[in-house]
Amino acid sequence: MQRIIVGISGASGFAYGLKALTLLKSVEIETHLIITNAAKITAEHELPQMAMDQITALADRVYDINDIGAAVASGSFKTSGMLIAPCSMSTLAAIAAGLSHNLLTRAADVVLKERRRLVLMVRESPLHLGHIKNMEAVTLMGGVVFPPVPALYQPVQTVDDIIAHSVARALDLFDIDIPSLPRWGE
């Protein structure tokens, strides 16, 4: 079974991480979930109707952010890589600097060192030069900076459509096919 690490950090857009868990469950990919403390705060603001237990129940395994000895902290634990959705500027900076100061940034560092796929759904606007330089650094290390920019050329009815489209495109980068993703020209 293919497995992927899903990181949810404290940028606005907890719904991107939630959508990733939902789509990955629908295609039976094993998910390993790490949520930062700040993301738990954004979840309270953005998804007040959902309890954290309901969210974590979507993942196959859930790790404490401080559990630096967890399986995903080791390169010997094989995965297809890691999606961070959404990725805050703080987490981006930590990854760019190789800080590994919590389990999420350690897992991202491991994914990079093992030359596996790392996709960061970064969210901030406007960007200062530090943000841009951190994106450059992560790109040079082999990561993919994937801001969830809405594709308005596709028919969009709801915010959920926009979120689902961005997340499905991000999962495409892991060769994970989401059948409901509309593809241009098909």
Ligand SMILES: Cc1cc2nc3c(=O)[nH]c(=O)nc-3n(C[C@H](O)[C@H](O)[C@H](O)COP(=O)(O)O)c2cc1C
């Ligand atoms: C409601 C809310 C929205 C936020 N939105 C963003 C954002 O879009 N991008 C960002 O980089 N930080 C955002 N932040 C700030 C981060 O949560 C903060 O920098 C935090 O330290 C990130 O920690 P983490 O990377 O460990 O999750 C937001 C915070 C809150 C409470």
